[in-house]
Amino acid sequence: MALHITGDxxxxxxxxxxxxxxxxxxxLDQQVPMETAFAGPLKIEQRTGAADAAxxxxxxxxxxxxxxxxxxxxxxxxxxxxxxxxxxxxTLVDDWGGDxxxxxxxxxxxxxxxxxxLKALPGFGEQKAKIFLALLGKQYGFTGEGWREASAPYGxxxxxxxxxxxxxxxxxxxxxxxxxxxxxxxxATK
Numbered sequence: 001m002a003l004h005i006t007g008d009x010x011x012x013x014x015x016x017x018x019x020x021x022x023x024x025x026x027x028l029d030q031q032v033p034m035e036t037a038f039a040g041p042l043k044i045e046q047r048t049g050a051a052d053a054a055x056x057x058x059x060x061x062x063x064x065x066x067x068x069x070x071x072x073x074x075x076x077x078x079x080x081x082x083x084x085x086x087x088x089x090x091t092l093v094d095d096w097g098g099d100x101x102x103x104x105x106x107x108x109x110x111x112x113x114x115x116x117x118l119k120a121l122p123g124f125g126e127q128k129a130k131i132f133l134a135l136l137g138k139q140y141g142f143t144g145e146g147w148r149e150a151s152a153p154y155g156x157x158x159x160x161x162x163x164x165x166x167x168x169x170x171x172x173x174x175x176x177x178x179x180x181x182x183x184x185x186x187x188a189t190k
Contacts, residue, residue, distance in 0.1 A: 001141055005166050006035045011042040019101035020053055020092070021045070022140070026132045026163070027088055027123045028075050034163050034175075040074045043067075044085070053098040057089035087122045095120075104142050111137070111147030111155075130154050134164035 003016045005025070014021045021041035029037035045051045047067035048059065056064070064086055068078035075081040089098075096102040103121075104114045111133060118129035134154035136142035148155035154162050160174035 001139065003139055004168060005038045005163060007169070007172075008035075008039055008042070011039040014042050014045065014051070018051055019099075020089075021051065022135070023092075023100045023103075023121075023132070024085055024088065026128060026135070027084060028081060029128070029163065032076050034166070034172075037075070038163070043070075043072075043074045053089040053092040053100065057086055057093050059086070061086060084123045091122055104136055104140075104144065108144070110145045111142075111150035114142070114144055114147065115150045131162045131164055134162065138164045139167065 001016065003012050003022070005015060006012050015025055015038060016022075018041070022038075024041045024044070025038035028040040041051075044056070044067060047070055048056070048064065050056045050059065061083070065079060065082045068074040068082040092098055092100055096106070099106075103117045107113075109117070114136070115129055115133050118124050118132055119126060121129075124132070130151045131154050133142075133147060134151035137144075137147040137151060137155055148157070151164075153159065154164050159165060160171060160178050162175065165175055166172045
């Protein structure tokens, strides 16, 4: 299994190999292009040397913010997102022993249980949690019972709705087309 989300080999390898990086990428995936969000964990690692929840949570907030602000910035809202990443990491330390993958591996959980665990994380609402669950099921080897139903509509087989469906430049283009159509439809109903 290898993820192909960012178009950057090193960033995609980190996402594939480090469950925390994948979770942080999902957290950052708002108000920036998907590739930018999911490339963020590599920038964080390169600038801080940290790739684990305990180290990131324990960093001085001002130092961590400086790493976020370096050009190119990790996110267009470095202040709020740096705080969110550290809060997420502290939650993982407090509740999951610092192990992001425990969210979907500890106790052999079902899809609905993983969804519940994800929604309990800071910065993960219903939609983001469902998209991440679909990503786990479609590309990260998660096979918990009921994951497709719990992640609906993002877990739907053969769909191109979200980052969960990006496996190539072609699938990225299809996801972008879907998002564009959804925005146009939403605008038309206003």
